Amino acid sequence: MPVITVDGxxxxxxxxxxxxxxxxxxxxxxxxxxxxxxxxxIRECEPENVGAGNILACNIKRMK
Known part of the structure; x- marks a missing residue:
């Protein structure tokens, strides 16, 4: 039974x-x-609980 995990x-x-x-x-x-x-x-993550490099995801401007 394959398991697909998505964090987002x-x-x-x-x-x-x-x-x-x-x-x-x-x-x-x-x-x-x-x-x-x-x-x-599916694991839902709040942006303030995720870091990219040394910056919290909530502080990164979204690219449009």
Missing amino acids: PKLTKEQKEKLVKAFAESASEIMGIPVQAMVTI
Whole structure:
């Protein structure tokens, strides 16, 4: 049973559904394993709990 783990920002339920579907289907196709065998874990992280280099993510300006 492959496990896909995603660490990222807070997401809506709809975003999580799309993410799980996309990752599971893609991994299933690439690995040749049934999509039902895939497990996806989403861990939401607040920007003030994440650092990039020596800067907190909440202090990094978003690129648009």
